[in-house]
Amino acid sequence: MTIPYNTLVVAAGVAAVGFAAGVVGSLGVLRKRALAGDAAAHATLAGVATAFLVSGRRDLPVLLAGGLASALLSLGGLVLIRRFTKTRDDAATAIVLGVSFGIGIALLSGITARGIPGGGGLEQFLLGHTAALTAADAALLAGVSIAALAAVWLGLKEATLVAFDPAFAAASGWPVAVVDYCLVALVAVMVVVGLPAAGAVLVTALVVIPPVAARLWTDRVGPMLLVSGCIGLVAAVAGVVASGLVPRLATGPMIVLTAAAIFFVSLLFAPRRGWLAKRLGPRFPLTVE
Amino acid sequence: MDPAAFEWNAMHGWAIATAAMVSAGCAVVGTLLVVRRMSLLGDAISHAVLPGIAVAVLAGGRPGGPLVLLGAVAAALVTVGLTQVLRSEGGLAEDSSAGVVFTTLFAAGVVLITAAASRIDLDPSCVLYGILELVPFDTIRIAGLEMPRAFVTAGLVFATILLGCVLTWKEQLFAAFDPDAARAAGMPVTATTIGLLAAAALATVASFEAVGAILVVAMLVVPAATAELLSRRLHRMMLLAVVIAVVSAAIGYLAAWHWNTSAAGMIAVVLGAAYVLAAVAAPQDGLVARLAAQAALNWRVTAEDCLAFLWREEESARRGPESRDRGGWTLRQRVALAWMSWAGGVLWTADGWRLTDSGRTRAETVVRSHRLWEAWLGHHVKLPLDHLHPPAEWIEHHLGADVRARIEAEVGGRDTDPHGRAIPPEQTS
Incomplete structure (x- = not known):
């Protein structure tokens, strides 16, 4: 059995996305911003649909640029709600998520109902479908992922400091708010890049599950980023392969289920923090005699 | 658009009624979720009921039937339980743990539905945003009346939720606003929470056919958050949330009909518009109202500062050589003075601004508050003399007559402040 060249290139591109999403997501999870990407992810749909309506074509770069714009707009809306209303954070996130997704669905259904040529394929952004990606698309996804990794490389020290001790960072004169905004924007970028593979509804998992699994294996930031990236990579490739083998199967759910399986294994068998290690490992007496 | 497309018939009436019924149930549950800061749990549940529904349908249940309702509630409780276990x-x-659990369960649900697509009539895209437009075609005959099955389900679920809410109102209220005290008082807080989560699952699954999984979040949270901006009492908030939800459902459906798009999507858009409207224009907590209140306070402070300044000028004129308004007012103060001359507090004379009798009374109250506060600080806090002025300058605008009387009693009825200047007597009007 030979694998088509295009499938290989797409798998490589999506693998890069999975790795970068795992790395960027680690910083988000450490900063306890795990679900910030979820609102942005649901909002991308509206931007993708708008970009399609404006440009009239289904070019991935244009659609993703639209998705990124609406993701950042939704995060801006979140900041406005927090700043100017008494609505609490959890409700604010749910409002932005639900309403922006509603806008996306309304636009998408409108496009489908009018039978605009090429509009039918937009539904692939809901649950992810990599079969339609070209080699050029994959190169774009990989390029943005590498740029995101470079950004993490540059800002790792600041992000780590702010994640673990924001009060100390603020007292030492670090611009905590700026670091936070950059981090959330970076998560939004990864969510948008992950869109073709995982879909708007599930792409959050790409930046949440690998970091949470990696956290079980190590207590150090550097190794955690690497492990998380590798888990993301494996999950992404498995998702692409599975949806390639089963024609109607969306890629997103398979990526998520693979990542969840790795998480479950980690939860059982990770050293020290795993379920097994806690049951079998040496017990430390907590009382002092 | 073709005018014939707007032709009204009973189908649209039933679709709107179903959407309204579904929204009302969500709004009741959502109100409690929002005040308990559990909105994101509503989000998680709305994703996670999918595998429960899929399994129930595979086991022979029909969409909207009792088996499916049961499956959804079970899935919701499993979600919350798993989240707790991971924590x-x-x-x-x-x-993080909620993020792991609900994405995994939702993915499992999608895969189940895709894998069994030939055997069950659930479509992945219908799962995401429902098909409200098709709801009226699946009907059931009750008491001689042909009704959509989804409407009947939604009605039963709404009645159940409302009944549960009324019966446990006291517990919900207590658990929402002071869970620790509720627990200490022996209230079954955990049971209350589980009941609320089960209600959220019921509301979600009843909404499923009409609006799909993801948009349920909007119907759960947005009416409640909008109502919270308009009211500060829980029962009123809940009533408002239901009204907002029902009206938005009707408007959203009609808008979707007009623009030929998804009704569920448009209902969420209308809800979002309602929230923005409330955030800007709510009578007490809206942006406009709060900015106006702040501006009014700023102007009052400026005006009172001008009056107090003029009063002090009069005071020093009584003591020493002739002194008068030397000008040097800022633009803001000029505007405030002009306004007060219209309101009768000051008078423009050849010598500049002068206080009228009513202006003098008000100025004396401000100066009295200021100097009493300085006296109190000097008496109790032992601040150096030159540190007394700034706090007094700030608080002079906020002391009431009763507070002034208590301070006067505390400092032993002194009639001078620590700088040795006379404290004006209380003005009786």
């Missing part, structure tokens, strides 16, 4: 066993933060 205690895996040491995860709450949002």
Whole structure:
């Protein structure tokens, strides 16, 4: 059995996305911003649909640029709600998520109902479908992922400091708010890049599950980023392969289920923090005699 | 658009009624979720009921039937239970563990539905945003009346939720606003929470056919958050949330009909518009109202500062050589003075601004508050003399007559402040 060249290139591109999403997501999870990407992810749909309506074509770069714009707009809306209303954070996130997704669905259904040529394929952004990606698309996804990794490389020290001790960072004169905004924007970028593979509804998992699994294996930031990236990579490739083998199967759910399986294994068998290690490992007496 | 497309018939009436019924149930549950800061749990549940529904349908249940309702409630409770287990066993933060659980369950649900697509009539895209437009075509005959099955389900679920809410109102209220005290008082807080989560699952699954999984979040949270901006009492908030939800459902459906798009999507858009409207224009907590209140306070402070300045000028004129308004007012103060001359507090004379009798009374009250506060600070806090002025300058605008009387009693009825200047007597009007 030979694998088509295009499938290989797409798998490589999506693998890069999975790795970068795992790395960027680690910083988000450490900063306890795990679900910030979820609102942005649901909002991308509206931007993708708008970009399609404006440009009239289904070019991935244009659609993703639209998705990124609406993701950042939704995060801006979140900041406005927090700043100017008494609505609490959890409700604010749910409002932005639900309403922006509603806008996306309304636009998408409108496009489908009018039978605009090429509009039918937009539904692939809901649950992810990599079969339609070209080699050029994959190169774009990989390029943005590498740029995101470079950004993490540059800002790792600041992000780590702010994640673990924001009060100390603020007292030492670090611009905590700026670091936070950059981090959330970076998560939004990864969510948008992950869109073709995982879909708007599930792409959050790409930046949440690998970091949470990696956290079980190590207590150090550097190794955690690497492990998380590798888990993301494996999950992404498995998702692409599975949806390639089963024609109607969306890629997103398979990526998520693979990542969840790795998480479950980690939860059982990770050293020290795993379920097994806690049951079998040496017990430390907590009382002092 | 073709005018014939707007032709009204009973189908649209039933679709709107179903959407309204579904929204009302969500709004009742959502109100409690929002005040308990559990909105994101509503989000998680709305994703996670999918595998429960899929399994129930595979086991022979029909969409909207009792088996499916049961499956959804079970899935919701499993979600919350798993989230808790991950928090205690895996040491995860709450949002991380919720993020892991609901994405995994939703993915499992999608895969189940895709894999069994030939055997069950659930379509992945219908799962995401429902098909409200098709709801009226699946009907059931009750008491001689042909009604959509989804409407009947939604009605039963709404009645159940409302009944549960009325019966446990006291517990819900207590658990929402002071869970620790509720627990200490022996209230079954955990049971209350589980009941609320089961209600959220019921509301979600009843909404499923009409609006799909993801948009349920909007119907749960947005009416409640909008109502919270308009009211500060829980029962009023809940009533408002239901009204907002029902009206938005009707407007959203009609808008979707007009623009030929998804009704569920448009209902969420209308809800979002309602929230923005409330955030800007709510009578007490809206942006406009709060900015106006702040501006009014700023102007009052400026005006009172001008009056107090003029009063002090009069005071020093009584003591020493002739002194008068030397000008040097800022633009803001000029505007405030002009306004007060119209309101009768000051008078423009050849010598500049002068206080009228009513202006003098008000100025004396401000100066009295100021100097009493300085006296109190000097008496109790032992601040150096030159540190007394700034806090007094700030608080002079906020002391009431009763507070002034208590301060006067505390400082032993002194009639001078620590700088030795006379404290004006209380003005009786």
